Amino acid sequence: MTSYQLPSSGLEAVLENINLGVVVVDAECRVLFWNRFMVIHGGRLPDEAVGRSLFELFPDLPERWLRQRVRGVLTLGNLAFTTWQQRPHLFPFSGTRPITSQLSSMYQNCTFFPLHNGQGEPLAACIAVTDATDTAARQLELERLNALLEVEKEQQAKLIHRLEEAQAQLLQSEKMAAIGQLAAGVAHEINNPVGFVYSNLNSLRGYIDQLTALVDGLQAQVQACGNAQLIEACEALGRTSDYAFLREDTPVLLAESRDGLDRVKRIVKDLRDFSHVDNGEWQLADLHQGLDSTLNVIWSEVKFKAKVIKQYGELPPVQCIGAQINQVFLNLIVNAAQAIVEHGTITLRTGTLDDRVFVEIQDDGPGVAEDLARRIFEPFFTTKPVGKGTGLGLSVSYSIIERHNGVLSVSSPPEGGACFRIVMPCRQPAPS
Numbered sequence: 159m160t161s162y163q164l165p166s167s168g169l170e171a172v173l174e175n176i177n178l179g180v181v182v183v184d185a186e187c188r189v190l191f192w193n194r195f196m197v198i199h200g201g202r203l204p205d206e207a208v209g210r211s212l213f214e215l216f217p218d219l220p221e222r223w224l225r226q227r228v229r230g231v232l233t234l235g236n237l238a239f240t241t242w243q244q245r246p247h248l249f250p251f252s253g254t255r256p257i258t259s260q261l262s263s264m265y266q267n268c269t270f271f272p273l274h275n276g277q278g279e280p281l282a283a284c285i286a287v288t289d290a291t292d293t294a295a296r297q298l299e300l301e302r303l304n305a306l307l308e309v310e311k312e313q314q315a316k317l318i319h320r321l322e323e324a325q326a327q328l329l330q331s332e333k334m335a336a337i338g339q340l341a342a343g344v345a346h347e348i349n350n351p352v353g354f355v356y357s358n359l360n361s362l363r364g365y366i367d368q369l370t371a372l373v374d375g376l377q378a379q380v381q382a383c384g385n386a387q388l389i390e391a392c393e394a395l396g397r398t399s400d401y402a403f404l405r406e407d408t409p410v411l412l413a414e415s416r417d418g419l420d421r422v423k424r425i426v427k428d429l430r431d432f433s434h435v436d437n438g439e440w441q442l443a444d445l446h447q448g449l450d451s452t453l454n455v456i457w458s459e460v461k462f463k464a465k466v467i468k469q470y471g472e473l474p475p476v477q478c479i480g481a482q483i484n485q486v487f488l489n490l491i492v493n494a495a496q497a498i499v500e501h502g503t504i505t506l507r508t509g510t511l512d513d514r515v516f517v518e519i520q521d522d523g524p525g526v527a528e529d530l531a532r533r534i535f536e537p538f539f540t541t542k543p544v545g546k547g548t549g550l551g552l553s554v555s556y557s558i559i560e561r562h563n564g565v566l567s568v569s570s571p572p573e574g575g576a577c578f579r580i581v582m583p584c585r586q587p588a589p590s
Contacts, residue, residue: 173191173193174193174194175194176193176195177195177289178193178195178286178287178288179193179195179196179199179249179266179285179286179287179288179289180192180193180195180196180284180285180286180287181193181196181212181284181285181287182273182282182283182284182285183212183228183282183283183285184282184283185228185229185232185283186211187211187212187213187224187225187228188209188210188211188212189207189208189209189210189211189212189215190208190282191204191208191284192204192207192208195287196287199249199251199252199264200215200216200249200251202215212224216249216250218250219248219249224248227240227270228270228283231270231271231272231280231283232272232280232282232283233280235272235280236272237269237270237271238269238270238271239267239268239269239270240266240267240268240270241267241290242265242266242267242290242293242294248266248268248287249264249266249287250263251263251264251266252264264289264291265289265290265291265293265294265295266287266288266289266290267287267288267290268285268286268287268288269285269286269288270283270284270285271283271284271286272284348422348426352419352422352423352426355419356416356419356423359412359415359416359419360416362412363409363412366408366409366412370405370408373401373405376392377392377396380392424454439479440477440478440479440586441477441478441479441480442475442476442477443475443476443477443478443480443483444473444475445473445476445483445508445515445517446470446473446508448480448483448484448487449468449487449506449508449517451484452484452487452488452491453466453491453506455488456488456491456492456495459492459495460491460492460495460504462501463495463496463498463501463502464494464495464498464501464502464503464504464521465501465502465503465504466503466504466505466506467503467504467505467506468505468506469505469506469507469508470506470507470508471507471508471509471510472509472510473508473509473510473515474510474515474584475584476515476582476584477583477584477585477586478562478582478586479562482558482561482562483558483562485554485555485558486555486558486559486566486580487517487519489551489552489554489555490519490555490578491504491506491519492551493551493552493578494519494520494521494523494576494578495521497521497523497524497575497576498521498522498523499523499524502521502522502523502575503521503522504519504520504521505518505519505520505521506518506519507519507520510584511581513583513584513585514564514581514582514583514584515581515582515583515584516579516580516581517579517580518577518578518579518580519577519578520571520575520576520577520578521575521576522573522574522575523575523576524574524575525570525574525575525576526568526569526570526576534552534568535552535553535555535556535566535568536553559580559582562582562583562586563582563583563586563587564580564581564582564583565579565580565581565582566578566579566580567579567581
């Protein structure tokens with residue numbers, strides 16, 4: 159077999175010394191020409207390479223792919239290209255920058271083109287190999303840096319989100335602390351006068367009983383004396399003062415007043431219980447009592463907007479931070495009342511799910527659209543007009559339930575309105 163003859167010695171010198179790998183092969187991928195670049199990196203002299211198959215010289219070459227590429231170039235007479243991104247190491251050459259580069263293999267761009275005879279017929283295929291290691295190193299380093307930037311960007315986004323949540327929780331905590339201090343102060347100020355009014359009312363009831371007994375005794379003595387004129391005068395005084403009505407109605411008034419004071423005492427107790435927002439201890443709590451006390455505290459916000467229906471199931475004591483759970487109840491009930499346009503119904507529903515409990519707060523307002531439901535627990539997100547809401551209540555509530563290893567979700571039932579559902583364990587898992 160004869161080697162392919164180059165047109166001139168000058169061109170051959172150029173091909174020998176150019177900083178490109180130049181390999182000429184026939185249709186069977188036998189080497190016809192092998193320049194100095196290939197000698198340096200391939201480790202074989204031209205006499206050792208010419209006439210031999212590329213796959214004999216380089217057993218790791220992708221034989222099927224390379225044969226198809228050479229056959230396509232010779233058949234169609236077109237150029238073909240491969241880049242280092244597509245096939246980084248066509249030839250298994252070591253890296254050209256072993257000290258400065260982190261790449262241990264040569265990254266290559268290859269061009270395949272046909273060589274024609276005098277009649278324009280494709281005679282052989284030339285493979286020009288370009289060392290793209292420096293370009294690849296810069297590109298890979300840039301990609302590595304971009305990947306690091308993306309990671310830092312994600313971490314920064316997470317940090318910003320955590321900062322927003324922390325700010326939201328801080329603002330809400332400060333708000334609740336202020337409300338708690340105000341409630342505690344109001345409860346204390348109310349409790350003092352209520353105490354002595356309650357005591358005085360009991361004393362007054364005793365005094366009235368004694369006065370009634372005295373008047374009844376005097377009337378009996380007058381009747382017994384037989385003096386008609388005195389008896390008539392006493393009866394006239396009784397009619398003038400409507401003594402019979404007073405004697406009948408006074409105990410009723412005292413009983414109603416005492417019931418009113420009992421109600422005030424219950425409200426004050428609920429205020430004092432709810433005001434302990436800084437109590438961060440995990441305790442076994444009665445969620446029904448928490449719902450009731452919270453409802454009493456915000457009753458003025460609810461009573462003009464909704465009728466409250468309680469559908470309480472059997473609940474065991476739940477391990478939680480009671481003040482925080484009450485804060486969640488407050489946020490959800492107030493939101494339910496504010497969602498109702500004119501007047502509606504708020505349903506409080508509780509029950510158990512194996513070792514978990516659930517609390518549902520449902521209103522019959524306009525409901526929550528699907529696109530809003532995905533964002534409703536985000537910090538500072540609100541559907542209320544500007545100045546009407548901070549967008550913190552639901553976000554803080556979500557975080558509180560999450561810290562209790564529970565789930566807070568929202569749905570729009572078929573009957574309408576919105577239903578916020580809390581599911582949390584009866585006992586918290588042991589810290590790992």
